[in-house]
Amino acid sequence: MNNLEQPAGISPATTARPGWRNFWSHPATGTWLPLVFYLVVAIIFSWPLALHLGDRVVLSESGDVWQHLWNTWWMRFSLLDLHTHPYTTPMLLHPVGANLFYHALDPMDGYLSIPAQLLFGVVASFNLVILFQLTVAGWGVYLLARYLTGNPSVSLVAGIIYACSPLESRLLNLGQLELTSIEWLPLYILCFLKTLNREARPWLWRVLSVVFLLVLSLDTWYYLLYAVIFSALFTLYKLFQERQEWRQKWPRTLALAIGVMAVYGVLVLPILLPTLREAGSSGATQPRFTVIYNSATLKGLFTTGPSALWGLFGSGDNPEYRGNFLGFIALGLGLLGLIVGFKKNWFWGGVALVFLVLALGLVLHVSFDPNWTPDAAEKGLPLPGSLIFKLPFGNIARVPLRYTLVTTLCLAVLAAYGLAWLLNFIKTRLKDRLKRPALLTWALPALAGLLVFLEFFPGPRTLADTTVPAFYSQIAKEGNWNDFAVLETPDSGSASIISKAMYYQSVSQHPMVGGYLSREPVYPFATYPGIRDLLQLDFCPTAKQCLYGRDILDRSQLKNAAGVLEFYKIRYVIVHPGLLKSQDSQFNANEVLQTVFGKDTKPVYQDGEVQVWRTPGFIESGNPPDPAKVLPQLGDGWGNREDTPNGPVRLVAAAARLELFNPYQQPLQVKLSFSKTQSTKGPTNLAPTLNGQALPARTVSPDLQTVELSLTLQPGLNDLTLKNDSPVYYGTIVISGQ
The missing domain is CATH 2.60.120.260 (Galactose-binding domain-like)
Incomplete structure (x- = not known):
């Protein structure tokens, strides 16, 4: 049996010369040196983020990045300042607080960021975590591919395919830190493969398998689900491999797989059960239309977007490009690896196909239409996702196209096999002409890796300024964290400031009214008398609906909103005038503020971004109730x-x-x-x-x-x-x- 016919999970001998073999078999070079390589890749892939680690963040497609900056800060604040667990917080949804079990909290990255937070601040620690994620993601797939192929040079290319994938690039632009954390999945898969393959030091791989499952749970339940599905598929594949000796081997294989999952299940229960309770009681179920809208399409798998390579031929942003592009170079190498080594590699092709079908969602669509109606979106061939949607908790996953993450990982492994075969083929054909075969061993993978990177690299990232208005630093010095709260406005529709206000809270460190969570919570306080008026300063579609319109209520009574603010210890109302776009909304906002705080009252603080109003004393001690x-x-x-x-x-x-x-x-x-x-x-x-x-x-x-x-x-x-x-x-x- 030659190297390309080894069973999956068994590392074949390297094809490099003895000198190179010794170099790459040494832990300091073969294992750890690639980390430096992938750090360089991460810096270039996120460029120019490395130049602005402390004052900018990547932001081009949503405001989620501010929420995730808050997540990072909250993990430190809850642990070091409040000395409590992070899954409930008094800092949001004042005065009741927020349950964060079903929020995209990402405790793992938050805890990893704490040392950097203490040294450099929230923004720098957040950006360092992103570089860490990209670096370790590439390194993890490198280790996996090297374990499977035995070839370090082609394994480096596999790491680039995974770490720089269009899906990861899109998630980076969205600022969703828990989803950019793709690095733990390949490390878990590597350890699980070694567990079921009965590699040396068996307890190490079993323990690490459980540890990485727990880490995935502390990042995002989505990737934990992917790991569980992969584990089930590989266990079935392993049983198929051992079918000739099933009496001797099946009990051991099943015991190992079930044992890993059982130990993990016991350890994760303290956070899993509250999360399931919250998911079942918080309206977490997703409409079919939402799930279909966020599914992959066949055309999207082959549609290029912003690309340093394909941009030379006019490729750019288009509605079809939503991060599920597989890459022509990676796909070509992957298909080559599948075809030339089908007996060994069909498992990886099969897993890629399974996750691809899951990514296509409930209904098969050839192309994506951003103007779909619910009826139009339902027109298509029903897929297995429709059955999963009907299962308990099967309808809470909102974005099926993220399943392409595992498809990309499998494609990276297959591409490593394909590139290894291509290297061997060229060496065999040109054996008599090659004076330095080792040069080809690295030159061809270097060319392939460069082309893959250029195909996936969208160009310099759009960065957002993270400067915080000076007022937030001022109130950070006012008393203890729970002495008072703030109300940020406006908070309605596209004009909401709440996501960015959560980031500002990392400086002020005082509770705030409202909050931007992964699933919209039930929060009656937002509709309380006075509170609703202050949060919806921009709500004025017609003059008759504005404050100055006559009604059966005397609208001058809105001055009593100061009593509501005082009752709940809301000391400051922070207005962001830049979000009040229309003249009607600006007029309405001015009328509300002048009514609540007094005609002749001026803001206590004002700069180019915020106006701040302080709650006046409302209940006078010694006077009878009025x-x-x-x-x-x-x-x-x-x-x-x-x-x-x-x-x-x-x-x-x-x-x-x-x-x-x-x-x-x-x-x-x-x-x-x-x-x-x-x-x-x-x-x-x-x-x-x-x-x-x-x-x-x-x-x-x-x-x-x-x-x-x-x-x-x-x-x-x-x-x-x-x-x-x-x-x-x-x-x-x-x-x-x-």
């Missing part, structure tokens, strides 16, 4: 405002909610009056409830009248529900003392 300080807000069930000769009214067809915020720390007695109220169909019964408790019923007649309710408001938010048997018009709402 019902005029209650802040009302219309909830669900109210019809549109209608202007009548008697003033504005709103129709309630059956039931409506009115929220009333009591800023005092004790119950407050008030009288609530609805003026100019009348039913539309004769006398009707009005059955009010306050915080779920029934109040005395009223009768509303067709004649204009004033309806009065006596209420005892509890501290904080109170929910008044009005239920009427037939439609009722309600006029101006007045709150007074009893």
